[in-house]
Amino acid sequence: MVLQVEDLHTSFFTKMGEVKAVDGISFHVRERETFGIVGESGCGKSVTGLSIMRLLPEPSGQIVSGKIILEGKNLVELSKKHMRAYRGKVVSMILQDPMTSLNPVYTIGDQVGEAVRMHQDLPENMVEAEVIDVLRLLRIPAPEVRLKEYPFQLSGGMKQRVVGAIAMSCRPRLLIADEPTTALDATIQAQYIALFEDIQEKTNVAIIFITHDFGVVARICDRVGVMYAGKIIETAPTRDIFKNPKHPYTIALIKSVPQLDKKDDRLFSIEGQPPSMMNLPKGCRFCPRCHVALDICKEQEPPEVKISENRSVSCWRVK
Amino acid sequence: MLSTLPTAKTKTKKQYRGVTRVTRVIQKLAFWVPLIIMIAMIILAIFANFIAPHDPNLPKITDRYTPPVFMEGGKSEYLLGTDQIGRDILSRLIYGARVSLSVSLLVILITAAIGTMLGIAAGYSGGRADAIIMRVVDMALSFPGLLLAMLLAVAIGPGFTTVVLALSILGWAGYARMIRGEALRISQSDFVAQARVNGASGWRIMTRHIFPNIINSLIVLMTLQVGMMILAEAGLSYLGLGITVPTPSWGAMVSDGRANLDNAWWISLFPGVCIGLVVLSGNFLGDWIRDKLDPRLRQL
Secondary structure (H helix, E strand, C coil): CCEEEEEEEEEEEECCEEEEEEEEEEEEECCCCEEEEECCCCCCHHHHHHHHHCCCCCCCEEEEEEEEEECCEEHHHCCHHHHHHHECCCEEEECCCHHHCCCCCCCHHHHHHHHHHHHCCCCHHHHHHHHHHHHHHCCCCCHHHHCCCCHHHCCHHHHHHHHHHHHHCCCCCEEEEECCCCCCCHHHHHHHHHHHHHHHHHHCCEEEEEECCHHHHHHHCCEEEEEECCEEEEEEEHHHHHHCCCCHHHHHHHHCCCCCCCCCCCCCCCCCCCCCCCCCCCCCCCHHHCCCCCHHHHHCCCCCEEEECCEEECCCCCC | CCCHHHHHHHHHHHHHHHHHHHHHHHHHHHHHHHHHHHHHHHHHHHCHHHHCCCCCCCCCHHHCCCCCCCCCCCCCCCCCCECCCCCEHHHHHHHHHHHHHHHHHHHHHHHHHHHHHHHHHHHHHCHHHHHHHHHHHHHHHHCCHHHHHHHHHHHHCCCHHHHHHHHHHHHHHHHHHHHHHHHHHHHCCHHHHHHHHCCCCHHHHHHHHHHHHHHHHHHHHHHHHHHHHHHHHHHHHHCCCCCCCCCCCHHHHHHHHHHHCCCCCHHHHHHHHHHHHHHHHHHHHHHHHHHHHCHHHHCC
8 A cells, every 4th residue: 555545634724714625535545556536626636636745835725634644654744844855755746737847947857857866865977867767767759868958948748748757756656646637638648648557567656646537537547536525425446437336426427528429419517516615515515416315415424335345435325 | 913023022121121220230239339338347447557547546736627638728648637636537437437336236246135035035935924024125115225325424434335335225125026026926836836846945946946037037137237326326426425535436526526517527527428328338238138038029
């Protein structure tokens, strides 16, 4: 087990009150596994990622309770200095927009080298070899030439790979990818995802893939957690999520993915809006939008039910 | 029909060329002339003791009020004439460049260093540190500089140190305010977030990621300040709060000659021209560098 998150609560304390962005989620990621976190905007996907990195915007964003156990160490309890040594070395993250994630005034070699120098005690003449090595891992052609180039000389897909190279420079155990493919077009997206699989094979890195795109999920994830309003409402292997979704929200989500082989007049959509995170309903969070809600759904939050070794669902209808 | 086409083409091309050639020459002049003036001034300042034809502080009463060489009564040994006690104006101007340039350079270095450090700290850390630094900046910007200079002149006496102190104590605020804005903008950029993700410390982000990205604006501001500082030094010296006799300084020279403007205008005019030239050159160079460093303008 590389990462185990137990009952994580992350809140933002604003002038209007406490916003429970992540409200008690638990999941784990094994070595060489890709865990997808899917959900609509504002459901707490990115906050989950930032909580693991301990990079919440301070002082408003705070981990209220819970455990984040990475390689046997609880990250929540680490000192700031300790955590900094972990970042980039044991746990890395790729941010949403690769186009602006590179510093325009440094060469590629400088930027990848910076990450190498910060965490590895290598003699200066070894750094460049290491940088070329990691650029190769990301399948960047002619790394010796790229080293001396500046970000503006690279294409978008190439920049994306350089960002990936920085994240992978110290061969971390866990990589969090926060919608890394959103800014790319479809062909580059496919290439990039294939690249992830390749890297995983070579380095055994565990990946958390944050996305709202079910197509990407199907392509790369081994298991998926579906998030809704700060909670993971269903966890299952990718196959099962598509074949046999249990939670009404998951069912509805998968129905709303456009499918080319079906000729429907209108695309299915879920009515209503997600609840305000400051004023959550008493019972199930999805209840106001749920077509199959029971009376109990309005009154009580459903517990997480483990229905098989790899699956769990939080819904009163699932027993 | 076909034969008219090429002529029409060449005509438009010529017009186009004509317009750009004129603008291009002007653009080039706007760079080279101020650059040459600046370099000349710096060379004069550094090698003043070799270039100056006379001792700038040696009076020769018999030659006083000698007009410049191109006027009636001018003498070829005093190209730009002499002042009330017979000191050579040209030599005093050359030595004066030393004072004026060293004051402005020193002040610019001090203020830019302090302002940049505080500005980056404020912009990057935000919150309370930002609020405190920026309120101090507001105070420094609202405080009348002349009053401070007068206080300092009374407290420690006029002189080189007084001028540098008076201009530095308040001068950093302008840098801090501009740099803070830049630092704030860059702190929110994705590559700073990425650096944080990679485990970079706050210090590292400020020095390695934010600072190199604001150097452009800093250089522009520093160049534009050359003129401002020379003017400020001249102003203080003119008022007697700065460089004192007998050390030559352009501002003090203008001040010396003001009683004789009607009969010996050259005592005040030439140092005034020098101040004007350097200030204008500084501004032109600053504008030029700003245009060159701004990628949006460079693309045009």
